Amino acid sequence: MNASFIIIGTELTRGIIQDSHGSLMSKELTHLGIHVSEIVIVPDDGSIEKILEAVMRSSDVVIITGGLGPTSDDMTRPVIAEAAGAELEKNEEAWAFLLSKLGDKAYGANERQALIPHGFSIIENRNGTAPGFYGYGKGTLLVSLPGPPREMTPMFYDTVLPLLREKLDLPECERDEYTSFITAEAKLEELCEEVDPTLDWGTRFQDYRISLYVSGKSKAERDESVRKLKDKVGMMRLVDGNTDALSLAINALKKNKATVSVAESCTGGLISTLLTERSGASGYMLGSVTGYAPSVKRDVLSVSSGIISGKGTVSYECALAMAEGVRNLTSSDYAISVTGVAGPDKDEGKDVGTVYIGFAGRGRESTALLFRYSSWGRASIRRKAATTALLLLSAYIDGADIKQIAESWNYI
Amino acid sequence: MNASFIIIGTELTRGIIQDSHGSLMSKELTHLGIHVSEIVIVPDDGSIEKILEAVMRSSDVVIITGGLGPTSDDMTRPVIAEAAGAELEKNEEAWAFLLSKLGDKAYGANERQALIPHGFSIIENRNGTAPGFYGYGKGTLLVSLPGPPREMTPMFYDTVLPLLREKLDLPECERDEYTSFITAEAKLEELCEEVDPTLDWGTRFQDYRISLYVSGKSKAERDESVRKLKDKVGMMRLVDGNTDALSLAINALKKNKATVSVAESCTGGLISTLLTERSGASGYMLGSVTGYAPSVKRDVLSVSSGIISGKGTVSYECALAMAEGVRNLTSSDYAISVTGVAGPDKDEGKDVGTVYIGFAGRGRESTALLFRYSSWGRASIRRKAATTALLLLSAYIDGADIKQIAESWNYI
Numbered sequence: 001m002n003a004s005f006i007i008i009g010t011e012l013t014r015g016i017i018q019d020s021h022g023s024l025m026s027k028e029l030t031h032l033g034i035h036v037s038e039i040v041i042v043p044d045d046g047s048i049e050k051i052l053e054a055v056m057r058s059s060d061v062v063i064i065t066g067g068l069g070p071t072s073d074d075m076t077r078p079v080i081a082e083a084a085g086a087e088l089e090k091n092e093e094a095w096a097f098l099l100s101k102l103g104d105k106a107y108g109a110n111e112r113q114a115l116i117p118h119g120f121s122i123i124e125n126r127n128g129t130a131p132g133f134y135g136y137g138k139g140t141l142l143v144s145l146p147g148p149p150r151e152m153t154p155m156f157y158d159t160v161l162p163l164l165r166e167k168l169d170l171p172e173c174e175r176d177e178y179t180s181f182i183t184a185e186a187k188l189e190e191l192c193e194e195v196d197p198t199l200d201w202g203t204r205f206q207d208y209r210i211s212l213y214v215s216g217k218s219k220a221e222r223d224e225s226v227r228k229l230k231d232k233v234g235m236m237r238l239v240d241g242n243t244d245a246l247s248l249a250i251n252a253l254k255k256n257k258a259t260v261s262v263a264e265s266c267t268g269g270l271i272s273t274l275l276t277e278r279s280g281a282s283g284y285m286l287g288s289v290t291g292y293a294p295s296v297k298r299d300v301l302s303v304s305s306g307i308i309s310g311k312g313t314v315s316y317e318c319a320l321a322m323a324e325g326v327r328n329l330t331s332s333d334y335a336i337s338v339t340g341v342a343g344p345d346k347d348e349g350k351d352v353g354t355v356y357i358g359f360a361g362r363g364r365e366s367t368a369l370l371f372r373y374s375s376w377g378r379a380s381i382r383r384k385a386a387t388t389a390l391l392l393l394s395a396y397i398d399g400a401d402i403k404q405i406a407e408s409w410n411y412i
Numbered sequence: 413m414n415a416s417f418i419i420i421g422t423e424l425t426r427g428i429i430q431d432s433h434g435s436l437m438s439k440e441l442t443h444l445g446i447h448v449s450e451i452v453i454v455p456d457d458g459s460i461e462k463i464l465e466a467v468m469r470s471s472d473v474v475i476i477t478g479g480l481g482p483t484s485d486d487m488t489r490p491v492i493a494e495a496a497g498a499e500l501e502k503n504e505e506a507w508a509f510l511l512s513k514l515g516d517k518a519y520g521a522n523e524r525q526a527l528i529p530h531g532f533s534i535i536e537n538r539n540g541t542a543p544g545f546y547g548y549g550k551g552t553l554l555v556s557l558p559g560p561p562r563e564m565t566p567m568f569y570d571t572v573l574p575l576l577r578e579k580l581d582l583p584e585c586e587r588d589e590y591t592s593f594i595t596a597e598a599k600l601e602e603l604c605e606e607v608d609p610t611l612d613w614g615t616r617f618q619d620y621r622i623s624l625y626v627s628g629k630s631k632a633e634r635d636e637s638v639r640k641l642k643d644k645v646g647m648m649r650l651v652d653g654n655t656d657a658l659s660l661a662i663n664a665l666k667k668n669k670a671t672v673s674v675a676e677s678c679t680g681g682l683i684s685t686l687l688t689e690r691s692g693a694s695g696y697m698l699g700s701v702t703g704y705a706p707s708v709k710r711d712v713l714s715v716s717s718g719i720i721s722g723k724g725t726v727s728y729e730c731a732l733a734m735a736e737g738v739r740n741l742t743s744s745d746y747a748i749s750v751t752g753v754a755g756p757d758k759d760e761g762k763d764v765g766t767v768y769i770g771f772a773g774r775g776r777e778s779t780a781l782l783f784r785y786s787s788w789g790r791a792s793i794r795r796k797a798a799t800t801a802l803l804l805l806s807a808y809i810d811g812a813d814i815k816q817i818a819e820s821w822n823y824i
Contacts, residue, residue, distance in 0.1 A: 330712070
């Protein structure tokens with residue numbers, strides 16, 4: 001089976017943004033055993049007409065992205081209708097959907113977005129107004145999706161991929177999803193290959209975590225391989241389903257009706273930003289102190305001058321004092337702290353990536369743990385430290401032995 | 413003038429790597445005023461033959477990357493020779509170059525890499541063995557470059573771009589770059605069209621700012637249109653060049669050898685995270701307090717209970733007290749504060765998007781300003797508030813009238 005993509009966007013042929021659809025779709029279709037024979041990027045100027053005709057001759061599937069906006073220069077609809085030899089008609093399902101999204105604002109130009117070639121089916125767009133659609137023209141499956149990645153991506157995964165599997169007569173693919181924390185994507189891929197090179201492993205990096213998808217063989221065999229992978233990276237590093245460290249921390253706080261506060265140095269406020277990101281944050285998050293300067297650690301967080309001058313600000317003692325300091329200051333149930341070297345230069349003689357994370361809680365023994373992140377770059381070290389703090393906060397609240405957990409970790 | 417690109421690489425159509433040549437060349441050719449009509453990505457399977465013929469018909473320039481390796485499946489050379497109606501011949505200059513690079517290892521298969529269509533000129537490859545080449549076929553300029561970016565990029569800049577200027581006798585195309593703050597991308601595009609629909613406006617959204625590119629007409633005409641656009645959005649909202657609000661704030665702090673601290677509520681630590689993002693942050697950033705709960709505003713930031721119960725935490729008085737509170741706490745030269753309603757629900761009877769931003773400084777009158785952001789969504793409101801705070805911090809440090817600046821703003 002041959003597939004081609006036509007990617008429409010003047011901002012692409014003007015080099016203002018870089019296409020990512022071609023690469024995403026290529027990866028997934030190749031994965032299904034489909035040969036991608038051509039990816040064509042053209043401006044929104046109607047040149048799709050000529051291209052579509054040519055690629056249809058050599059392709060069983062043509063996926064077109066972009067050109068579905070409400071303005072008149074968006075030519076995708078009429079061109080596909082023409083190629084399929086079908087009339088464009090107002091699709092009532094699409095129009096009802098547009099009305100539900102836009103309400104009173106759905107007039108005039110938007111009506112165009114409900115036009116679909118006769119006999120085609122619509123593809124629901126959860127994140128935008130333009131539905132996608134698919135159908136056949138001269139024996140070729142034609143799929144049309146909107147251009148914006150946040151609209152296109154879920155439509156591609158939820159509808160187009162299953163459609164292709166069905167067309168290829170591939171069995172319903174069982175795919176297990178996991179979430180991996182504080183691992184480099186390349187390292188995770190390497191470990192997956194080590195565990196079982198015959199399984200289909202897919203990874204997707206998402207800032208604070210990596211989604212891991214596993215398919216192939218039997219469920220029991222996949223589970224056994226994932227168990228081995230979990231052993232390799234250590235406790236809590238690979239968890240079932242699609243989640244993130246922030247959700248784990250929030251769930252633990254909510255379950256225990258507990259509040260939290262944060263004292264940050266190298267993460268600079270990142271953990272606090274995360275803990276206030278979701279609505280309802282005032283139910284568990286009281287506040288934070290970023291003590292970037294030693295004077296603020298001392299004057300606001302009550303870290304003693306003795307610790308600062310004797311042990312240094314990147315030390316077990318300082319992390320412990322910061323966590324206890326912010327907990328006292330805010331009267332929170334739990335507190336976490338982070339102090340370390342985000343780089344690019346060593347600090348206090350300590351290597352870049354050296355980070356202490358402290359934990360304190362009402363009626364609980366305070367503690368701090370040392371991590372040595374292998375990452376290069378401030379942003380990566382800050383993200384890893386924030387993820388670690390949130391992940392272990394959930395374990396600390398649950399009463400787990402966080403020292404044992406941290407000691408089980410490899411490849412951080 | 414029309415250009416097309418053919419980008420050859422099976423690793424591209426299998427989704428293993430993402431193409432960047434298309435975007436790079438599009439940007440630079442657009443900059444020269446050349447219309448890029450098509451970017452085609454194909455595998456290394458000879459399918460370039462059919463494609464090249466088709467794109468040559470509609471293009472004055474075709475740039476082909478990839479397929480120049482020493483193995484037999486690299487078809488670019490014979491296909492271009494065929495399209496140009498020229499024989500492939502061993503180019504002595506290219507062969508001498510290969511020998512100098514490979515020495516004794518230059519045998520057999522490598523000899524193929526010195527084959528160039530008769531009448532074509534070679535393009536030196538500083539970082540690899542395969543030279544590029546260019547010449548004419550049926551009136552179209554055909555340029556062939558190797559695929560690896562570290563080989564292709566310098567060849568494109570050093571030889572191809574100058575060649576296009578010279579051979580095609582193009583006038584210098586000028587493009588001006590600006591940075592826009594706290595505007596929705598769609599709104600900015602609409603305003604650009606209002607100001608002058610005959611100019612080429614390009615926008616690129618980048619989290620905390622939008623890059624704006626303007627080309628066409630004369631420099632004086634572009635400047636006049638940008639001046640009108642600046643008037644429409646208000647002071648400081650559209651600045652020359654590629655910058656961001658964080659850089660403006662950091663530059664003002666450094667220039668004045670000043671330190672800063674931050675008190676945050678709805679932004680939750682975001683401004684502090686930004687101010688500690690870059691290396692060298694300890695030179696100007698002392699620390700911050702996120703007073704998410706009213707108790708932390710009172711106990712840590714010293715906002716009086718009278719303000720909290722009388723005026724509310726989303727008030728001019730609270731923002732002012734937070735800024736002064738964190739400045740006193742950290743002894744910083746300057747302080748900024750943010751308190752507002754990030755949503756999704758109203759708070760204290762105030763609409764989502766209502767944000768007060770406070771400013772305090774050594775020997776300066778403290779003040780707070782009210783903003784009503786039109787955005788939906790917590791993330792967007794938090795980003796706009798953080799950008800506003802950093803932008804106006806730079807003005808406050810410079811001694812500007814920030815009230816007047818804020819009052820000039822439209823469409824925030």
